[in-house]
Amino acid sequence: MEIGPGRNIAIKVPLHKWAETVAFYRDNVGLKVTRELEASIGFEFGAMTLWIDRVERQSQVDVWLELFADDPDRALDSLASPRRDELEPLDGVKGHWTSDPAGVVLLLRRP
Template structure:
């Protein structure tokens, strides 16, 4: 079983990061829930929208979190490649993959 997670990450190039954060905070009016040097989070309904500053990015990417009972079974069901080179999963709970269009997906146990 695969279902939506609690997080969406927007990976934004440095030159667009402050403007993007300002847009979602000031123009859209989302409630800011977290801030660090390179990441700001907003309440997006029941989901958290993370806007991350990524110096190596040349364009914005959207990364989605999906919950599953078994990451290995989910990878098999989706027929998706393992993409664990993308970013360290600090708690060890999950696997990175992507959809056919290249959207990054984090498969993890709830």
């Protein structure tokens, strides 16, 4: 079984820092906006998409990463990481939310 990087990185940003953070990546860094949603903006980040997500009830910034595995259930067992599926709905995605020992949230899903 192989586990590898996905195509998405998300920075979960508190409401009071969201607009400033989006402006930083768009204007200062110069990243191209690829998608705009109600509470999220996606930027081209090499072969990946960097999402800046606005989180209403959050006081600190979190970085969330995506990992691909053909069998997310087996991969979760292999990583010996906690299942954290309560974090966000997966909406048709075959996979699980988990985290690494430092607390970085990982979306472990099929490609």
